[in-house]
Amino acid sequence: MKGTGRVYGLPLKTRFYQYLLVIVIIGLTTLACSPLSNSQSYHIVSFILLFVVAMLAVFMGIGPVLLASTTSAIAWNYFFIPPFHTFHIEKTEDRLMFISFFIIALLNGILTNRIRRQERLVRDRENQTNALFQLTGELSKARGINKVVEVAGNDFKKHFDAHSWFIIQDGNNRLDFSPFFRNENEAPAIDKTIVEQVFNSSTKAGRFTGSFQEAALTYYPLTGTRLNPGVIAFRIERSVYENRDAFWNTYFTQISNALEREFLGELAIKARILDESDKLYNTLFNLISHEFRIPIATIMGASDTLLISQTSEKNREELYNEIFKASARLNHLIENLLNMSRLESGKISLRSDWCDVNDLVNKASKNLKQELEKYNLVTVIPEDMPLVKLDFGLMEHVLYNLLLNSCQHSPATTTIRVEAAYNNGSFILKVSDSGPGFPPQVLSDVFNKFFRVDGSKAGGLGLGLSIVRGLVEAHNGTVTVENEPNGGAGFTVTIPSEIPDMEELKLTE
Amino acid sequence: MNENKNILIIDDEVQIRRLLEISLSTYEFNTFFAANGKDGLIAAATHSPSLIILDLGLPDIDGLQLLLKFREWFTRPIIVLSVRNSEEDIIKALDNGANDYLTKPFRSGELIARIRAAIRMNEKGKDTPLMEFGSINIDMINHVVRKNGEIVKLTSTEFSLLSLLAKNSGRVLTHQFILKEIWGYGYVEQTQYLRVFIAQLRKKIEDNPANPLLLITESGIGYRFGS
Numbered sequence: 241m242k243g244t245g246r247v248y249g250l251p252l253k254t255r256f257y258q259y260l261l262v263i264v265i266i267g268l269t270t271l272a273c274s275p276l277s278n279s280q281s282y283h284i285v286s287f288i289l290l291f292v293v294a295m296l297a298v299f300m301g302i303g304p305v306l307l308a309s310t311t312s313a314i315a316w317n318y319f320f321i322p323p324f325h326t327f328h329i330e331k332t333e334d335r336l337m338f339i340s341f342f343i344i345a346l347l348n349g350i351l352t353n354r355i356r357r358q359e360r361l362v363r364d365r366e367n368q369t370n371a372l373f374q375l376t377g378e379l380s381k382a383r384g385i386n387k388v389v390e391v392a393g394n395d396f397k398k399h400f401d402a403h404s405w406f407i408i409q410d411g412n413n414r415l416d417f418s419p420f421f422r423n424e425n426e427a428p429a430i431d432k433t434i435v436e437q438v439f440n441s442s443t444k445a446g447r448f449t450g451s452f453q454e455a456a457l458t459y460y461p462l463t464g465t466r467l468n469p470g471v472i473a474f475r476i477e478r479s480v481y482e483n484r485d486a487f488w489n490t491y492f493t494q495i496s497n498a499l500e501r502e503f504l505g506e507l508a509i510k511a512r513i514l515d516e517s518d519k520l521y522n523t524l525f526n527l528i529s530h531e532f533r534i535p536i537a538t539i540m541g542a543s544d545t546l547l548i549s550q551t552s553e554k555n556r557e558e559l560y561n562e563i564f565k566a567s568a569r570l571n572h573l574i575e576n577l578l579n580m581s582r583l584e585s586g587k588i589s590l591r592s593d594w595c596d597v598n599d600l601v602n603k604a605s606k607n608l609k610q611e612l613e614k615y616n617l618v619t620v621i622p623e624d625m626p627l628v629k630l631d632f633g634l635m636e637h638v639l640y641n642l643l644l645n646s647c648q649h650s651p652a653t654t655t656i657r658v659e660a661a662y663n664n665g666s667f668i669l670k671v672s673d674s675g676p677g678f679p680p681q682v683l684s685d686v687f688n689k690f691f692r693v694d695g696s697k698a699g700g701l702g703l704g705l706s707i708v709r710g711l712v713e714a715h716n717g718t719v720t721v722e723n724e725p726n727g728g729a730g731f732t733v734t735i736p737s738e739i740p741d742m743e744e745l746k747l748t749e
Numbered sequence: 750m751n752e753n754k755n756i757l758i759i760d761d762e763v764q765i766r767r768l769l770e771i772s773l774s775t776y777e778f779n780t781f782f783a784a785n786g787k788d789g790l791i792a793a794a795t796h797s798p799s800l801i802i803l804d805l806g807l808p809d810i811d812g813l814q815l816l817l818k819f820r821e822w823f824t825r826p827i828i829v830l831s832v833r834n835s836e837e838d839i840i841k842a843l844d845n846g847a848n849d850y851l852t853k854p855f856r857s858g859e860l861i862a863r864i865r866a867a868i869r870m871n872e873k874g875k876d877t878p879l880m881e882f883g884s885i886n887i888d889m890i891n892h893v894v895r896k897n898g899e900i901v902k903l904t905s906t907e908f909s910l911l912s913l914l915a916k917n918s919g920r921v922l923t924h925q926f927i928l929k930e931i932w933g934y935g936y937v938e939q940t941q942y943l944r945v946f947i948a949q950l951r952k953k954i955e956d957n958p959a960n961p962l963l964l965i966t967e968s969g970i971g972y973r974f975g976s
Contacts, residue, residue, distance in 0.1 A: 567854070591836060591837075591969060594941040595944070598948070598959060599944075602960060603966055606960075619959070631969070
C-alpha cells in the first residue's frame with residue numbers, strides 16, 4: 241500500500257549512500273591525480289576536480305553536490321596547492337585561485353543540479369499529462385460503473401504505485417460501503433465518518449489535507465455536474481501528493497465524469513425499462529378487461545335469462561352451452577396468462593422423458609376435439625418414427641396452441657396438417673393450415689407477446705404463439721413461421737433430441 | 750340409503766361443496782362435508798364413506814400429508830380434486846395413495862365417471878379371473894387375451910403389462926409404478942421400454958391404435974386402462 245516514491249523522490253537510505261559515494265569519488269579522483277602532485281601542474285588537477293563535481297551534480301541532489309564542492313576544494317588545497325599536506329596557502333594568487341575554485345565548484349554544482357531539477361519537473365509534468373491522457377482514454381472505453389472503478393483503480397496503481405478505494409453511491413445519494421466490509425481481513429482503514437463528510441461537503445479531507453490530518457488515508461470527493469458519484473480514498477507518500485492540487489483535481493474530475501456518465505446511462509436504461517413495462521402493463525390490462533368481460537357477460541346474461549324467463553327447452557339448452565363455452569374460454573385465458581408468467585419468471589422446469597410422437601399428436605388433438613371436428617385433420621408420422629426425449633406435457637401444450645391457432649384462422653372444412661419427423665438429431669413438428677396465412681410484413685412479429693393480426697376475428701390475448709415459442713425455447717429448440725404455397729400458415733418446431741438405444745430393449749423380451 | 754353411495758367431500762370452498770352436492774345428488778350419491786383436514790378425518794371415521802373427494806389446499810393440513818394419514822387405515826377410493834395441476838403434485842398424490850386425480854375446473858360428467866369407476870373397481874376386487882373391456886377378454890388364469898373372440902398373441906411382458914393395467918382399470922398408474930411392477934426396481938428410469946410396449950399393445954388390442962380407447966395416456970404421469 242505504501243508508495244516507495246520510485247519516480248518522484250529518493251528515500252533517506254539512498255541519500256546517505258549518495259554522500260558516501262561523493263566522498264569515495266572525490267577521494268578516488270584525488271588519488272588518481274596524485275602523480276600530478278607537483279608545483280607545476282596543480283592547476284590541471286583543479287579542472288579535473290571541477291569536471292568531476294559537475295558530473296556528480298548531474299546525478300545527485302543538492303546536499304551531496306555541496307559536499308562534493310567542499311571536499312574537492314579541501315582536497316585540492318591539502319594535496320595539491322603548495323605547500324603540500326597543509327591547509328595553508330602561500331601565494332596570494334593561489335589563495336585567489338582556491339576561492340574561485342570553491343565558488344566555481346559550488347555554482348557549477350548548484351546550476352547543474354537546478355537544470356536537472358527543471359528537467360525532472362518537466363518529466364514529472366509529462367508523466368502527469370501521460371497519466372491523465374491514459375486515464376481519459378481508458379475511461380472512455382470502460383462501460384458500467386464497476387468497469388470504470390476497476391479501470392480507475394488500475395490506473396492509480398500504475399501511476400502512483402498505491403492502492404485506491406472507491407466508495408460509490410447507490411443511485412439514491414446513499415454511499416454503498418458494502419464492498420469494503422464483506423471480508424474483515426481485507427477491510428481497509430476507511431473511516432465512514434470522513435467519507436460521509438467528504439461526500440456531503442464535496443471537499444477533500446484526511447491525510448495531508450486541512451481536516452482529519454491524522455487519518456490514515458486521503459479522501460477526495462468525486463463530484464459531477466448532475467450528481468456526485470462518490471468518494472475516492474488512497475494513501476500515497478507526501479512527496480507524491482503535495483503541491484499537485486491542480487493535477488489531482490483534473491485527475492479525479494476525469495474519474496468523476498466517467499462515473500457520472502455511467503450513472504446517467506443506467507438511469508436512462510432504467511427509465512426505458514420502466515416505460516416499456518408500463519406499456520406492457522397497459523396493453524395487458526386493456527386486453528384482459530376486454531377479453532375477460534365478454535365471457536363473463538355471456539355467463540351472467542345466460543344464467544340470468546335461465547333464472548327469470550320461461551324460454552323454450554331448445555333455447556335453454558343453447559344458453560347452457562353458451563355458459564359452458566364462455567367458462568372454457570375464461571379458463572383458457574387464465575391458463576395462457578399463468579403459463580406466460582411462469583415462462584417469463586423461469587419457473588417452468590423441463591421433465592424430459594421418452595415420448596411416443598403418435599401419443600403426443602393424439603393427446604393434443606383429443607383436447608381440441610370440439611374445434612377440430614369442423615376441419616379435416618391430416619396426421620403424417622413416419623412408421624419408423626423413433627421415441628424422442630422431451631417434456632410430454634409442455635409439448636402437448638405447444639401442439640395444442642398451434643392447432644388452436646390454425647382452427648381460429650382457417651375457414652371450416654379446410655385441411656389442417658400435422659407432420660412429424662426425426663432429422664439430423666432433431667425432432668421436427670410441422671403444423672400447417674389452409675387459412676389466409678400472415679401478411680408478409682408481420683411474419684417476424686407473430687411470436688411476440690400480445691401480438692394480434694389487425695382485423696383478425698379471433699379473440700384471445702395474443703399469447704398462444706409466444707407461449708409456443710417460450711416452451712420450444714425451453715427445450716433448446718426453435719419455432720419458425722412461413723406462408724405455405726397454398727397461402728396458409730405453416731409453423732415448424734425443431735427440437736434437438738436424442739433417440740433411445742433399442743438394442744438393449746430386445747434383451748428384455 | 751345404499752352405503753356405496755356415501756361420498757365424503759373435504760374442501761374448504763363453499764361454492765365447490767355446493768356444486769358437488771347438487772351434481773352428485775343428481776346421480777343419487779349421498780354427500781357429506783368437511784371444511785378442513787381434521788374434520789375430514791373424523792367424518793371419515795364416523796360415516797365410513799364409500800369414497801372421499803379430497804382438495805389438496807386445505808386450511809389446516811397439506812392434502813398430500815392428509816392422504817398419507819388416510820392411507821394408514823382407509824382402504825376405499827380417494828379422488829383428489831385440486832387446482833394444483835403440476836405433474837409433480839399429481840404424481841405425488843398418486844404415490845401417496847390417491848386413486849385418481851382431477852384438476853379444477855373440472856367437468857361434472859368426468860367426475861361422475863371417475864367416481865363410478867373407482868367404486869366399481871373397489872367392489873370388484875383385484876382377483877377376478879375373467880375380465881371384459883369392450884371387445885377385449887382377459888383370462889388371468891390361462892394368460893389368454895381374446896379380441897372379438899379371437900386369441901391375441903402377446904409376449905409374456907406384454908401380457909404382464911396388460912394384466913397390471915386391467916387389474917387397476919380406471920385408475921392412473923404412474924410410469925415409475927408400472928416399470929417397477931413389470932421390470933423391477935432397476936428399471937424405473939427406463940421409460941423408453943414402457944413406451945415401446947404400450948405402442949405394441951395398442952397395435953394388438955385397440956381398434957384404432959392412433960386413437961386408443963383402452964390404453965389411455967395421462968400426459969407426463971402414466972397410463973390409465975379404461976373402457
